[in-house]
Amino acid sequence: MAKALVVGSLALDSIETPHGTVHQALGGSCSYAATAASYFTDVSIVGVVGDDFPPDAVENFRKRGIDLSGMQVIKGGKTFHWSGYYTRDMNQAVTNTTELNVFADFKPVLSEAQRNMPFVFLANIHPALQLDVLNQVRNPKMVAIDTMNFWIEGYKQQLTDVIRRCDILLVNEGESRQYCEKVNLIECGRELLQLGPKTVVLKKGEHGALLFQKDRIVYFPAYPLDHLKDPTGAGDTFAGAMVGYLAHLGEVTDDNLVRAVHVGSCMASFVVEEFSLKRLLSIKPGELKARTDRLRSMVNLPALDEKSLVDVKG
Amino acid sequence: MAKALVVGSLALDSIETPHGTVHQALGGSCSYAATAASYFTDVSIVGVVGDDFPPDAVENFRKRGIDLSGMQVIKGGKTFHWSGYYTRDMNQAVTNTTELNVFADFKPVLSEAQRNMPFVFLANIHPALQLDVLNQVRNPKMVAIDTMNFWIEGYKQQLTDVIRRCDILLVNEGESRQYCEKVNLIECGRELLQLGPKTVVLKKGEHGALLFQKDRIVYFPAYPLDHLKDPTGAGDTFAGAMVGYLAHLGEVTDDNLVRAVHVGSCMASFVVEEFSLKRLLSIKPGELKARTDRLRSMVNLPALDEKSLVDVKG
Numbered sequence: 052m053a054k055a056l057v058v059g060s061l062a063l064d065s066i067e068t069p070h071g072t073v074h075q076a077l078g079g080s081c082s083y084a085a086t087a088a089s090y091f092t093d094v095s096i097v098g099v100v101g102d103d104f105p106p107d108a109v110e111n112f113r114k115r116g117i118d119l120s121g122m123q124v125i126k127g128g129k130t131f132h133w134s135g136y137y138t139r140d141m142n143q144a145v146t147n148t149t150e151l152n153v154f155a156d157f158k159p160v161l162s163e164a165q166r167n168m169p170f171v172f173l174a175n176i177h178p179a180l181q182l183d184v185l186n187q188v189r190n191p192k193m194v195a196i197d198t199m200n201f202w203i204e205g206y207k208q209q210l211t212d213v214i215r216r217c218d219i220l221l222v223n224e225g226e227s228r229q230y231c232e233k234v235n236l237i238e239c240g241r242e243l244l245q246l247g248p249k250t251v252v253l254k255k256g257e258h259g260a261l262l263f264q265k266d267r268i269v270y271f272p273a274y275p276l277d278h279l280k281d282p283t284g285a286g287d288t289f290a291g292a293m294v295g296y297l298a299h300l301g302e303v304t305d306d307n308l309v310r311a312v313h314v315g316s317c318m319a320s321f322v323v324e325e326f327s328l329k330r331l332l333s334i335k336p337g338e339l340k341a342r343t344d345r346l347r348s349m350v351n352l353p354a355l356d357e358k359s360l361v362d363v364k365g
Numbered sequence: 366m367a368k369a370l371v372v373g374s375l376a377l378d379s380i381e382t383p384h385g386t387v388h389q390a391l392g393g394s395c396s397y398a399a400t401a402a403s404y405f406t407d408v409s410i411v412g413v414v415g416d417d418f419p420p421d422a423v424e425n426f427r428k429r430g431i432d433l434s435g436m437q438v439i440k441g442g443k444t445f446h447w448s449g450y451y452t453r454d455m456n457q458a459v460t461n462t463t464e465l466n467v468f469a470d471f472k473p474v475l476s477e478a479q480r481n482m483p484f485v486f487l488a489n490i491h492p493a494l495q496l497d498v499l500n501q502v503r504n505p506k507m508v509a510i511d512t513m514n515f516w517i518e519g520y521k522q523q524l525t526d527v528i529r530r531c532d533i534l535l536v537n538e539g540e541s542r543q544y545c546e547k548v549n550l551i552e553c554g555r556e557l558l559q560l561g562p563k564t565v566v567l568k569k570g571e572h573g574a575l576l577f578q579k580d581r582i583v584y585f586p587a588y589p590l591d592h593l594k595d596p597t598g599a600g601d602t603f604a605g606a607m608v609g610y611l612a613h614l615g616e617v618t619d620d621n622l623v624r625a626v627h628v629g630s631c632m633a634s635f636v637v638e639e640f641s642l643k644r645l646l647s648i649k650p651g652e653l654k655a656r657t658d659r660l661r662s663m664v665n666l667p668a669l670d671e672k673s674l675v676d677v678k679g
Contacts, residue, residue: 091673140548234454236571237591257550258572259584270573270586270663277551299673306667313666314674340674349584350664352627353620359405359613360628360654 054092054298056165057085057291058184059174059197060154061098061122063105065134066326068141070280076327077108079131080174080197083287086331087318088172088295089115090339095165097121097184099157101128111332121165128153141282142256143225161187170298173217174287175199178209185216193303195219197290203229215247218303221290223254236261240268250308252293254286262312264305271312272349274320274342281326285319288331292318317342368406368612370479371399371605372498373488373511374468375412375436377419379448380640382455384594390641391422393445394488394511397601400645401632402486402609403429404653409479411435411498413471415442425646435479442467455596456570457539475501484612487531488601489513492523499530507617509533511604517543529561532617535604537568550575554582564622566607568600576626578619585626586663588634588656595640599633602645606632631656 062079066072081098088094095118102124112119129152135144159180169192173181181196188194196217202210203226210230214220220243222230227239236253240263243251251263255273262269293315300307317339322331376393380386395412402408409432416438426433443466449458473494483506487495495510502508510531516524517540524544528534534557536544541553550567554577557565565577569587576583607629614621631653636645 235591235593237589241591255572258569268589268663271666272584275551275582277549277555279549296673300670309667310669313669340671343669343674347666347669349582350666352585352661352664353623355624355627355657355661356614357654359610360657 054168055088055094055170055172055295056097056161056168056188057081057088057094057172057174057294058097058159058180059084059172059176059287060131061100061104062131062133063103064283064327065132065147066281066283067136068281069137069139070278071326073281073326075132077105077111078133078283078327080176080287082108082112082328083284083322083331084172084174084197084291084294085112085117086115086328087288087291087315087322088298089117090292090318090334091295091314092170092298094118094295095121095168097159097161097165099123099125099153101125101130101153104130111328115332121160121162123157123160125153137282141279144283159184159187169193170294171195172290172294173197173213174290175202178202178206178213181213182209185213193218193294193297195221195290195294197221197286198226200226200229211246214243217248219250219252220246220248221252221254221286221293223286224256224258227253237268252312254289256282256285260289260312260316262308267305269309269312270350271316272346274317274346275349276320276323279323282323283326284322284328284331288322289315289319291315313343313346314339317346368482369402369408369484369486369609370411370475370482370502371395371402371408371486371488371608372411372473372494373398373486373490373601374445375414375418376445376447377417378597378641379446379461380595380597381450382595383451383453384592385640387595387640389446391419391425392447392597392641394490394601396422396426396642397598397636397645398486398488398605398608399426399431400429400642401602401605401629401636402612403431404606404632404648405609405628406484406612408432408609409435409482411473411475411479413437413439413467415439415444415467418444425642429646435474435476437471437474439467451596455593458597473498473501483507484608485509486604486608487511487527488604489516492516492520492527495527496523499527507532507608507611509535509604509608511535511600512540514540514543525560528557531562533564533566533622534560534562535566535568535600535607537570537600538572541567551582566626568603570596570599574603574626574630576622581619583623583626584664585630586660588631588660589663590634590637593637596637597640598636598642598645602636603629603633605629627657627660628653631660
């Protein structure tokens with residue numbers, strides 16, 4: 052039985068970055084997150100596509116053992132399509148067009164099995180749909196959610212309702228500042244915690260991530276990459292891998308959360324090396340371990356000479 | 366005998382931030398760096414002031430045991446004055462006026478004792494002056510340098526000559542991108558290493574710092590602060606504390622470099638809590654230790670379940 056439920060968008064993306072272009076390539080928050088999670092646990096998805104959704108995308112999901120029984124296929128419908136571009140610094144996507152298509156009338160319907168899944172990830176979709184899913188699940192061990200600037204701008208109250216009901220909130224730097232209307236990220240993290248989640252994971256792209264809990268802040272580097280082709284899906288991959296790894300570990304303890312963010316951060320470093328899910332689908336045995344080892348070696352601080360710190364002359 | 370030589374500007378600053386204003390307050394790269402270094406080692410400075418330089422500033426340096434024999438006081442001259450402001454995000458200072466005053470004709474002259482000092486920090490000043498000092502010192506154990514956007518823009522060749530001759534280059538995010546004409550910070554760090562320094566420390570403000578060496582990258586968090594009053598001097602304090610702590614440790618080993626950046630990062634977290642050197646001059650015994658402990662607790666990653674990383678299904 053699948054342990055992780057992923058709900059989000061299944062999309063076709065047309066993207067331009069300084070390093071190339073793709074048209075109608077597989078994308079969407081659910082695609083990235085479910086694929087990433089599938090490296091660590093059994094995954095089931097809920098989503099919708101049109102009958103233009105490419106068979107090789109379906110085949111990719113199947114190969115990764117993802118349960119597709121909750122993927123609605125709308126006859127004669129067109130799959131959600133996003134087109135956009137990144138400028139030189141690749142920090143922020145600029146949207147050209149968003150065609151909701153079959154997504155406009157999407158109603159997530161969970162099967163009996165899905166309603167009982169212990170690990171739930173609500174990837175970036177309309178907060179009303181996220182709430183809809185929350186009303187269907189039964190006492191999961193953990194609910195993690197992601198969002199984006201668009202929902203903060205237009206649907207803040209509904210989004211806040213979702214945040215109040217989740218265990219782990221994932222946001223990026225810009226989103227946290229936008230939601231809290233504050234500049235300082237430490238303040239933002241603390242304020243978001245006040246809403247109810249036990250854990251806030253603040254993703255900072257090349258600057259890594261911060262994990263906030265009531266009594267601690269944990270700092271994660273980004274895996275060092277000197278070439279990025281396309282940042283699309285990095286956040287979804289991060290979140291999906293994190294949730295999948297937690298499902299693999301089975302319990303949401305403090306140490307397991309740190310392990311899961313560590314793995315999420317490294318998995319995200321693969322996806323940006325190529326367009327679409329190309330690299331995410333071709334991670335070879337040993338490659339992830341090498342990156343997690345490397346990341347770990349980057350942050351272990353040796354002990355300091357205690358006396359030198361206590362005996363300050365001032 | 367002093368072990369660390371600090372050369373840089375002694376200034377009076379007029380600064381406005383969203384949290385207040387100061388007029389003609391003690392500032393300058395040498396003031397911050399020497400004061401920070403003085404917590405860990407004996408410090409001697411080379412700099413210039415006018416006879417308007419406030420006696421209590423001198424008294425502050427004296428109390429911290431800083432050797433001022435190399436501080437030239439120009440009769441009838443005015444001290445270097447900088448005025449500027451920070452906008453809401455406090456990431457970048459905007460200059461209103463720069464009055465060089467006595468700094469315009471400054472020629473650093475090192476005493477016999479200063480020429481033999483083992484640890485040398487060339488804080489942010491004209492690269493021609495930095496070169497001048499490099500030509501006077503005799504076989505130091507370590508030379509660290511800092512700079513700023515202004516010198517990269519107008520004096521890149523001279524600055525490059527300085528970089529080629531230093532052991533440790535300190536730059537911030539924006540400076541590294543400006544110098545390398547690249548966006549990716551990992552690329553920038555590697556390119557700067559190619560110029561000659563054995564170590565590049567890339568300071569990223571709230572995002573911490575990266576240490577680059579031939580065979581490794583080390584990641585440092587910033588000490589988490591939810592209120593900053595004035596970021597002026599944070600980089601100088603970071604660098605001064607780093608050099609001072611290296612001088613205290615006595616040898617520039619790989620582990621000692623990590624320790625020194627760790628301490629530098631924590632010392633910088635004090636200075637931004639108040640305007641000018643107010644907080645830097647009032648660090649109490651135990652306060653620094655508490656911050657270094659906290660920082661260390663933020664980055665130690667527990668081991669991962671190795672099998673889960675190797676046996677990827679893909």
